[in-house]
Amino acid sequence: xxxxxxxxxxxxxxxxxxxxxxxxxxxxxxxxxxxxxxxxxxxxxxxxxxxxxxxxxxxxxxxxxxxxxxxxxxxxxxxxxxxxxxxxxxxxxxxxxxxxxxxxxxxxxxxxxxxxxxxxxxxxxxxxxxxxxxxxxxxxxxxxxxxxxxxxxxxxxxxxxxxxxxxxxxxxxxxxxxxxxxxxxxxxxxxxxxxxxxxxxxxxxxxxxxxxxxxxxxxxxxxxxxxxxxxxxxxxxxxxxxxxxxxxxxxxxxxxxxxxxxxxxxxxxxxxxxxxxxxxxxxxxxxxxxxxxxxxxxxxxxxxxxxxxxxxxxxxxxxxxxx
Amino acid sequence: xxxxxxxxxxxxxxxxxxxxxxxxxxxxxxxxxxxxxxxxxxxxxxxxxxxxxxxxxxxxxxxxxxxxxxxxxxxxxxxxxxxxxxxxxxxxxxxxxxxxxxxxxxxxxxxxxxxxxxxxxxxxxxxxxxxxxxxxxxxxxxxxxxxxxxxxxxxxxxxxxx
Ligand SMILES: Cc1cc2nc3c(=O)[nH]c(=O)nc-3n(C[C@H](O)[C@H](O)[C@H](O)COP(=O)(O)OP(=O)(O)OC[C@H]3O[C@@H](n4cnc5c(N)ncnc54)[C@H](O)[C@@H]3O)c2cc1C
Ligand code: SF4
Ligand code: FES
Ligand code: FES
Numbered sequence: 475x476x477x478x479x480x481x482x483x484x485x486x487x488x489x490x491x492x493x494x495x496x497x498x499x500x501x502x503x504x505x506x507x508x509x510x511x512x513x514x515x516x517x518x519x520x521x522x523x524x525x526x527x528x529x530x531x532x533x534x535x536x537x538x539x540x541x542x543x544x545x546x547x548x549x550x551x552x553x554x555x556x557x558x559x560x561x562x563x564x565x566x567x568x569x570x571x572x573x574x575x576x577x578x579x580x581x582x583x584x585x586x587x588x589x590x591x592x593x594x595x596x597x598x599x600x601x602x603x604x605x606x607x608x609x610x611x612x613x614x615x616x617x618x619x620x621x622x623x624x625x626x627x628x629x630x631x632x633x634x635x636x637x638x639x640x641x642x643x644x645x646x647x648x649x650x651x652x653x654x655x656x657x658x659x660x661x662x663x664x665x666x667x668x669x670x671x672x673x674x675x676x677x678x679x680x681x682x683x684x685x686x687x688x689x690x691x692x693x694x695x696x697x698x699x700x701x702x703x704x705x706x707x708x709x710x711x712x713x714x715x716x717x718x719x720x721x722x723x724x725x726x727x728x729x730x731x732x733x734x735x736x737x738x739x740x741x742x743x744x745x746x747x748x749x750x751x752x753x754x755x756x757x758x759x760x761x762x763x764x765x766x767x768x769x770x771x772x773x774x775x776x777x778x779x780x781x782x783x784x785x786x787x788x789x790x791x792x793x794x795x796x797x
Numbered sequence: 798x799x800x801x802x803x804x805x806x807x808x809x810x811x812x813x814x815x816x817x818x819x820x821x822x823x824x825x826x827x828x829x830x831x832x833x834x835x836x837x838x839x840x841x842x843x844x845x846x847x848x849x850x851x852x853x854x855x856x857x858x859x860x861x862x863x864x865x866x867x868x869x870x871x872x873x874x875x876x877x878x879x880x881x882x883x884x885x886x887x888x889x890x891x892x893x894x895x896x897x898x899x900x901x902x903x904x905x906x907x908x909x910x911x912x913x914x915x916x917x918x919x920x921x922x923x924x925x926x927x928x929x930x931x932x933x934x935x936x937x938x939x940x941x942x943x944x945x946x947x948x949x950x951x952x953x954x955x956x957x958x959x
Contacts, residue, residue, distance in 0.1 A: 477815075480798060500859070503859055508839055547912070550915070551912075556915065556923060557922075563915065564917070570939070571938055572936055573908075574939065576851045576908075577854065705935075706934075
């Protein structure tokens with residue numbers, strides 16, 4: 475591991491003031507320390523923001539405010555999250571292990587990097603790690619990579635479960651930085667790879683996530699389902715966060731669907747949602763919606779299985795949620 | 798950098814390079830070799846210790862970031878000659894073969910039993926779920942055992958958790 479300086483920030487302003495080119499913020503370290511050990515990340519300085527006084531999980535009008543340093547385990551166990559945003563609690567609990575969730579912060583979870591095998595192996599080229607070096611995944615091992623929204627430069631997926639639920643819930647990410655404060659709406663924090671796959675998000679250097687705010691919970695029933703290669707402690711092949719509200723007349727009044735494991739971003743299924751709203755809840759409509767979304771998919775030779783998997787996952791989850 | 802940790806109840810001031818993980822500090826500087834290095838990437842749980850009572854992975858924790866923390870390793874679970882109930886249950890139920898994963902299993906189980914709340918397999922998010930074998934397996938999924946001692950590990954934990 476390359477040598478670096480370490481400093482613990484006292485408050486958000488102190489963290490931003492300590493940030494300089496080549497530095498990185500440190501949350502729970504569960505992704506960053508690993509990437510540093512692999513030689514993928516080589517920060518010259520770490521500014522520890524894991525104990526910043528950014529607040530816990532608190533009611534915020536009819537929504538919720540979650541401090542960026544809240545640990546994943548604390549978030550999932552919080553009574554307000556369990557009661558009002560069960561899809562978020564479920565998504566967090568579906569990720570990683572008890573130990574990792576105890577360490578991982580909300581901001582760190584959002585900003586964790588792809589699990590693409592070439593990205594993590596410094597002996598291989600990779601446009602995300604080393605812009606312009608190429609993408610060996612396209613002609614190689616991409617079995618768990620993207621089928622939607624990818625580019626010729628990069629086909630990586632974003633690995634977070636939590637981010638999928640936050641994208642479905644219209645979360646807003648509060649940011650402070652050298653240029654002042656701003657808010658990015660989810661989905662929208664993360665970006666598609668295009669020809670700049672080294673940029674995972676819309677954050678600028680030195681910008682610090684301070685909180686995630688949730689609007690009032692959407693009406694309806696919700697669920698998070700995750701398909702993976704073993705029953706626990708594995709990243710998603712495909713996952714879904716879905717909220718479905720069916721009116722008394724049997725038509726879909728509102729719905730939110732986001733997919734994980736299929737794209738460089740937590741993928742909000744706007745086409746499926748649009749197809750669903752106002753239609754009669756039932757298998758026909760659910761199949762049409764799922765197909766509307768997956769029509770855009772461009773699978774690679776070894777990950778084509780994800781297209782029917784995502785389609786079936788959408789249909790099955792909606793069937794479970796329908797009254 | 799100079800930091801002070803409380804390790805198994807003893808104050809330990811140390812001077813560490815920021816690159817040193819808590820695991821390497823414990824094993825190589827403080828002589829506490831109970832915590833094991835299985836993967837050094839967060840994937841096996843062999844390095845599990847308790848920080849302020851919560852189970853974490855010592856391989857992904859930077860030592861410098863733990864200033865002031867209270868750390869409990871497997872060496873700190875027993876009280877003198879009296880084994881921790883989980884240690885006794887692991888022996889009673891033959892919950893290990895080679896023993897390499899055992900310190901991590903023990904620390905993880907101690908932390909897990911203190912956690913409560915729902916898990917990924919809990920049906921109802923609201924209440925406190927009963928600690929069934931299925932719940933134990935899910936909650937302990939961050940601790941791998943190459944010897945496959947899982948059934949007896951679950952039995953030992955279930956006995957203490959009951
Ligand atoms: C074995 C293993 C299995 C896993 N399985 C899953 C899984 O199934 N599902 C899943 O979703 N995740 C999984 N994870 C990933 C885990 O959820 C992430 O590593 C964790 O959420 C990252 O949070 P952290 O606080 O440790 O971040 P860190 O590692 O500290 O940081 C991650 C990134 O965020 C930046 N950062 C941190 N805080 C801030 C801030 N406040 N503002 C701006 N930037 C910040 C850092 O600079 C860094 O770039 C797994 C991890 C491991 C090790
Ligand atoms: S898919 Fe993206 S992260 Fe993976 S090798 Fe290609 S450029 Fe790198
Ligand atoms: S050595 Fe820490 S998880 Fe494997
Ligand atoms: S007893 Fe050998 S690895 Fe678990």
